[in-house]
Amino acid sequence: MRPSPAPLLSVQGVTLRYRTKDHLITATYRVSFDVYRSDRFVIVGPSGCGKSTLLKAVGGYLPTVEGQIRLNNQEIARPGPDRVMVFQEFDQLLPWKTVKENVVFALTASGRLERKAAEEKAMHYIDKVNLSGFADSLPHTLSGGMKQRVAIARGMAMEPEILLMDEPFAALDALTRAKMQEELLQLWEDTRFTVLFVTHSIPEAVRIGSRILLLSPHPGQVRAELNSDGIDARGPDGKLLTQRIEELLFQENATQGRMAHV
Numbered sequence: 001m002r003p004s005p006a007p008l009l010s011v012q013g014v015t016l017r018y019r020t021k022d023h024l025i026t027a028t029y030r031v032s033f034d035v036y037r038s039d040r041f042v043i044v045g046p047s048g049c050g051k052s053t054l055l056k057a058v059g060g061y062l063p064t065v066e067g068q069i070r071l072n073n074q075e076i077a078r079p080g081p082d083r084v085m086v087f088q089e090f091d092q093l094l095p096w097k098t099v100k101e102n103v104v105f106a107l108t109a110s111g112r113l114e115r116k117a118a119e120e121k122a123m124h125y126i127d128k129v130n131l132s133g134f135a136d137s138l139p140h141t142l143s144g145g146m147k148q149r150v151a152i153a154r155g156m157a158m159e160p161e162i163l164l165m166d167e168p169f170a171a172l173d174a175l176t177r178a179k180m181q182e183e184l185l186q187l188w189e190d191t192r193f194t195v196l197f198v199t200h201s202i203p204e205a206v207r208i209g210s211r212i213l214l215l216s217p218h219p220g221q222v223r224a225e226l227n228s229d230g231i232d233a234r235g236p237d238g239k240l241l242t243q244r245i246e247e248l249l250f251q252e253n254a255t256q257g258r259m260a261h262v
């Protein structure tokens with residue numbers, strides 16, 4: 001038997017808290033999961049269960065209270081270019097820079113590439129998100145979906161070890177959202193990047209994920225981790241998986257922290 005590969009990202013027993021003036025808020029409690037290279041790892045759970053907080057901690061913006069987060073076996077202590085975030089908001093781009101310049105700037109400002117190499121790489125990824133014809137446009141002339149495509153192109157151009165996506169399509173209309181999900185999967189087919197994707201939409205989790213982690217309501221604990229690789233989200237298996245997730249998330253007396261593998 002071949003030894004199983006080491007995880008790219010390992011989250012072990014992670015508790016995350018916010019301290020406000022009057023309260024200590026536990027956002028996640030002893031959450032554990034592993035993300036392997038080329039996983040499309042989706043975290044799904046109800047509003048307030050700590051999904052964004054987990055992503056912030058993986059991004060290196062929030063320290064753990066308990067547990068450890070390791071990338072390539074190195075403990076995460078601060079943000080770094082090996083982890084790039086894409087957010088829900090459409091205002092992630094620099095409004096005074098064109099589409100191309102937004103991507104080029106991310107590559108040159110981090111000192112990773114010279115101007116010419118950065119331009120080439122920027123155009124490569126802008127093309128991948130089908131925006132070549134808009135390279136010289138300013139963000140305010142683009143639709144919400146197009147802005148998100150630019151943010152994704154910028155994130156991918158940085159070629160991080162892992163792309164962190166926090167509800168990137170939640171503010172889009174249903175049709176555009178479905179199209180963007182399709183495009184993301186196509187991009188993944190092309191480049192097999194590793195993505196950690198947060199959503200509160202079960203259909204989106206089933207559509208995007210190769211693995212799906214379910215978190216309980218606040219404070220978020222692991223309720224189950226499901227294998228969804230190769231499942232046709234629109235076919236009978238996709239429907240069954242959606243039902244199973246609904247049961248696991250909404251059953252009244254779910255045993256907290258119990259792991260279910262499908």
Ligand SMILES: Nc1ncnc2c1ncn2[C@@H]1O[C@H](COP(=O)(O)OP(=O)(O)OP(=O)(O)O)[C@@H](O)[C@H]1O
Nearest residue numbers: 018025027046047048049050051052053054200218
């Ligand atoms: N900056 C903050 N200060 C204090 N509490 C916070 C802060 N950010 C989040 N919280 C609290 O932490 C908990 C988890 O929030 P988080 O935003 O991570 O949840 P979520 O699952 O991403 O929710 P949603 O799906 O609504 O975005 C919530 O109770 C929230 O109120």
